[in-house]
Every structure is written in C-alpha cells, then in structure tokens.
Amino acid sequence: MEYVMSVVKLLAGLGAFLLGFKFLSDNIEKLAMNKLRGWFDGLAKSKWSRVAGVGIGAGVTALIQSSSATTVMVVGFVNVGIMSLYQATSVIMGANIGTTITAHIASLQSLNIIGFVTILTCVGVFMDMLSKNERVKTVGLMIAGLGLVFIGLDLMSSSMEMYRENAAIKDFLAEATNPFVLLIVGTLFTALVQSSSAVTSLIIVMADGGLIIGGAGTNAVLFLVLGSNIGTCITAILSSIGASTNAKRASLIHLMFNVFGTVIFSVFLLCWPGFMSTTLASWFSDPGRQIAMFHTFFNVVCTLLFLPFVRVFVTVATKLIHDKKAEESAPVAKEATLLDERFLKTPSIAIAQANKETAVMAGLAMESMDTAFKAFIDGDESAKEKVEAINRRVGELERSIVAYLIKVSSADLMSEDERTVSAIHHATGDILRISELADNITKYTRNCKRDHIEFSPGVLKSLEKMYEKIERLYESTLEVFDKKDIAAIKAVDTVEDEIDSDRRTIIDDHIKRLNEGKCKPASSGVFINLVGNLERAADHLTYVAHAFD
Secondary structure, eight states: OHHHHHHHHHHHHHHHHHHHHHHHHHHHHHHHHHHHHHHHHHHTTOTTHHHHHHHHHHHHHHHHTOHHHHHHHHHHHHHTTSSOHHHHHHHHHHHHHHTTHHHHHHHGGGSTTHHHHTHHHHHHHHHHHHOOOHHHHHHHHHHHHHHHHHHHHHHHHHHHHHHHTOHHHHHHHHTOOOHHHHHHHHHHHHHHHTOHHHHHHHHHHHHHTTOOTTOTTSSHHHHHHHHHHHHTHHHHHHHTTTSOHHHHHHHHHHHHHHHHHHHHHHHHHHHOTTIIIIIIHHHOSSHHHHHHHHHHHHHHHHHHHHGGGHHHHHHHHHHHSOOOHHHHHSOOTTTSOOOOGGGGGSHHHHHHHHHHHHHHHHHHHHHHHHHHHHHHHHTOTTHHHHHHHHHHHHHHHHHHHHHHHHHHHTSOOOHHHHHHHHHHHHHHHHHHHHHHHHHHHHHHHHHHHHTTOOOOHHHHHHHHHHHHHHHHHHHHHHHHHTTOOGGGHHHHHHHHHHHHHHHHHHHHHHHHHHHTTOSOTTHHHHHHHHHHHHHHHHHHHHHHHHHTO
16 A cells, blocks of 8 residues: 555656646746747848757747747747748757756755745745736746646655665666667657656656666666657657648657667667766766756757758658648748647747738738729729639638637736737738728729729829828838837828828819819719728728737
8 A cells, every 4th residue: 555655646746746847837938938939030030040949949948848849839830831941950959958957957856955945836826826916926826836846856756765665676677777678668658748858857756766777887777768859759740740741841850850869879878888877977976967967968969960960851851751742832922821720839929920920911901902902093893803812811811810819818828918819809800801991992993994984193193192101001000010119100190190181182172173073973982982991991000000009
C-alpha cells in the first residue's frame, strides 16, 4: 500500500508541476505576447535571419515553456505563408534550446530553498484574489504557477524516498543499460505525454532522488534524454496533418534536426562511455544538474552544427515531400488565408492574424470600390462581374474572420485583446458595407448607359478629386488598425471632414447646373446617389479607424 501511495504522490507531484508550468507560461504569454509577436513580425525583415530566428525561437520557448507550442506556431506561420521554410528552420532550432530551461528549473529541487519558494503559490493566489488590476492579477497567477512548479518538484522528490531504499528497484533501474531500448522508451514516453520537458524533469527528479537509470557512472540515462527530443516532434507532426506542403516540411525539418542530432550524440556517448561520470560529474556535482546541462549542451551543439546547413535541411525536406499539383497551380495572393486553427492555442497570435486578415479584407473591399468607380468614370459596364467576384471573396473573408474570432473569444483573454476582438468585429461589418457600396456604383454605371446619361469632364474631374481623398483616407485608416498608429486618427478625421465638404459642394454645384438648364433632370438620381455612396464609403472607413482608437 505504501508503494501505491508513493506512485500516487509521484503522479500528483507531476500533475502539480505541469499545471504550474501551464499557469506560468499562459500568464507570461499574456504579459509578453505583444513583444513576442513583434519578434515574429520583425523576423522576415531581419538581415541576419538565421541568427535572429534562433534567438527568437529560444526566447519565445523559454518564456512560454514549450518547444512544442513554438513549433506548432511556426507550422501555422509557414502554413499561411508568412514565414519561409528557411526562417522556420532557424526558429525550430532555437526552440529546442529554449525548452531546456524547464530542466534547469527542475534541477533546482536538489537545493534547500524549495520549501521557501513554494510560498510563492500563496502570494500569487492572494494577488489574484485581492487585486482588481488585470496586470497585477496576471502577475499573481504567474507567481502562483511558479510556486506550484516547486510544490510539484517537492512532491515528486519526496515520493522517491521509498523507492530509493528498495534495493530491488535500484537494481532493476541499474540494469537498464541498453542504449537503443532507452532511446525508444524516451521517444515513446515523450510522444505519449507530448512534452519533453515533463519527461526530462521526471528523469532529473529520479536522479536527484538516487534512482539513476543505468546506475551511477554510466551514460544510460542520457539516452532517455536523447529519446525525449525525438518524441517531442510528435506534436508538430500531428499539427501538420491537413496543412500545406510547406507546413509538413517544417514538421519534417523539426524531426530531422532531432533525429540527426540524436544519432551524432549517440555515437559520441557510445564512444565515450564515461562522459557523465568523468566530464559532467567534474563540472556539476548533482546528477540532476548534470542531466539538465547535457540537455542544453545537446541542443546548443546541434544548433551550432546544423545552422550553417539550413538550406540543406530545406532541400532534403522539399525532395522528400513534393508539391501537390493543386498547390502548384493555385493562386497564392488573395486566395490564401492568414487564419489557422493552430494559432488558437496562443490567442494573442490568433488575434494578430485575424487583424491581418481584416487588412486583406479591407484591401479587397477598396479594390472593389476602385474597380467600380473607375468603371463609372469610363462608362464600362463589364466591370460589374469583377466587382461581384471580389465582393464574394470579401463576404467569405467576413464570415471566416467572425467564426475565427468566436473561437478565439472562448479563451481567457486580456482586456486589451478583448477590445481588439470587438474592434475587428465592428471593422469587418463596415468593410463589408464598402464592398456593397461598390456594387451600388456598378448599378449607376448600368443606369447611365441605359438612359444615355453623360457627365461633363469637369464634373467627372470633381468626382475623381473626391475619390482621391477616399484613397488617402483608406491609407490613414490602415495606419490605425493595421499598424496601430493611433496618431493617424487625426488624419482620418481631417480627410473625412474634407470629403463631407466635397459632397456638399458637388451636390450644390449640381443643383445650380440643373437650375441653369445645363444638366438633365434624369441625371440627378444617379449623380446624387453616387456622391452619397462615395461619402458613405468614407464614413465606413472612418468607423473602422475609430473602432481601434
């Protein structure tokens, strides 16, 4: 019965450890994801993209405590076409370095500070309960998560005491020396729990508890660590199912990196059987610290070895996973979607993608308006089909963005993210309305052709000047909701006032021409409605900008 309770205690400790890391990573993500998102956005512009990619991958993973989560995000970025395979490869390499921080935290359980650090759980919980400030509450939950990590470590460590005293168990573990079996066990166990951090942390706790697999003085336990690095690839592989060809290649590159690295280090450990007992033991006295440092050493060395051969990895992945014929012939630009289900695990990234997709939708709506207006000026009825085709795409994007935002809203969002979601909801409705106004303008073109209505060059010139201001207004609106330049609101309001003034002036001039007999009364319905539609398009652009101010 005592052994059963020890197992229960071990599992409870592991559960507390993993839950603590979830609280820690989720709340760090809330606090830092805007910065992390900026890193990803800036990666494409980086001159030293390989080095920058490694740094970003390591930094993001160290913060969110999951190389699997980072790799899944990378697969998503590749899938939607905003990150190249070359960039993704360096980020994946960096993610493997960043994930080793968990092992170092786990190795701290050998110190005598654990009992004191667990008080962080109480401190963090009270911060969350007593504060009304959202940021303070988030920091409180982050601190509570860190405390829970150490509580889990303490529970797992104490559960080892009984097994440490059992000679049969120690002998059984000491006999587990077959490196190939240990590689397979590490791989399968990590694939099952989908977390190399959890597996490595458990190995460290066992080692510090005196339960060293393969016995002291051997490299056997290090083969388990190597296997865990292969097993962690399962998350990205599963994530790539149903994704684009390049996304599948990114998952394959992740697997190749860890497999090739494992092969190299396996040969190294087999050739140097005393590596752990001589080299590592001379540098670090605690077995747990030795394992943690080996985990970091493995990933850093593999990154240094493979980083110069990023193009080779990409070439091999491209040769192994061929392009689909449908993808080769499919249009890329505006048919691609930036929304990916993988981003839903990191809501801030998902919201940023929805915002970018809304910018694409706005661009299409303005293309529709531009096509319709120029067709009116030229008297071209044939543009109606193009406008209708663009508008169908705008409608599809609106529905997909709204559905995506509904899924994002089910997560626990920061108030800033909630405001952005609300703003995008409002913006999509206004953008959709702009495309509908474009459709109205095609009808005015048809009516002019049918009723033989013509306008003088001077009138058309005044309309073109008004439309130029609408284009300026669109550019300023993009500055607000796409680039988050709130200062551009002034420019939006100024141009919108000018357009309102132009509408009044143009209509007054039209009425004056009617009274003088220079215009046919039949033209009034078309002309006044056209000017009104242009002014309403400007209003909707202004609403979009103000939704984000």
